[in-house]
Amino acid sequence: MFDHVTIRVTDRGASERFYETILAELAVEETYRTRTFTEWDDFSLTGADDSNPVTRRLHAGFVAPSRDHVDAFWRAGTEAGYTDDGPPGLRPEYGEDYYGAFLLDPDGNSAEAVHHRGVRRGGIVDHVWIRVADLAASKAYYESIAAESGFRVAKELPGRVAFKSVRPDGGDFSIVEGEPTEGVYLSFARD
Secondary structure, three states: OEEEEEEEEOOHHHHHHHHHHHHHOOOOOOOEEOOOEEEEOOEEEEEOOOOOOOOEOEEEEEEOOOHHHHHHHHHHHHHOOOEEEEEEEEOOOOOOOOEEEEEEOOOOOEEEEEEOOOOOOOOOEEEEEEEEOOHHHHHHHHHHHHHHHOEEEEEEEOOEEEEEEOOOOOOEEEEEEOOOOEOEEEEEOOO
16 A cells, blocks of 8 residues: 655754664664655655645654564664653554554654554555544545555544555555644555
């Protein structure tokens, strides 16, 4: 489902250091770099400009091969001085065996390392949560492109709609009611 997720950042060097620090603990290495962007598999970052605003209010969950990797992700981030947004632990509200830890990137976006039985195979981005002003309109939009993009509505909760890939290696995303996410680029692979 995800082809790639790209965020726009205020300070490219600071954001690269953050993501290099935490993704290394998940056994993820940089795959490509140019003067304009840096990429780790299906996740990349680039600088913001007047036409492309800084990414704000995004949550990205990265695949962790084990719970030990989740712990190492959080420990490396907090020891490097990055902001803790939730220590490692079980999160039963997301699934019986869902284990995650959260940090904030230099622009305040939530980065999570996650391990669970259904964790995505075939990419490093397990899931993305984007905030939207009109949940019903956003749900209708994403449902309209679902067949072409390889996902379906999986769960509806108050204030949130979760979409799941029809493929086990595709990842998932949620739209969450709130102040809208800005400056993120999601590209879906055609199923």
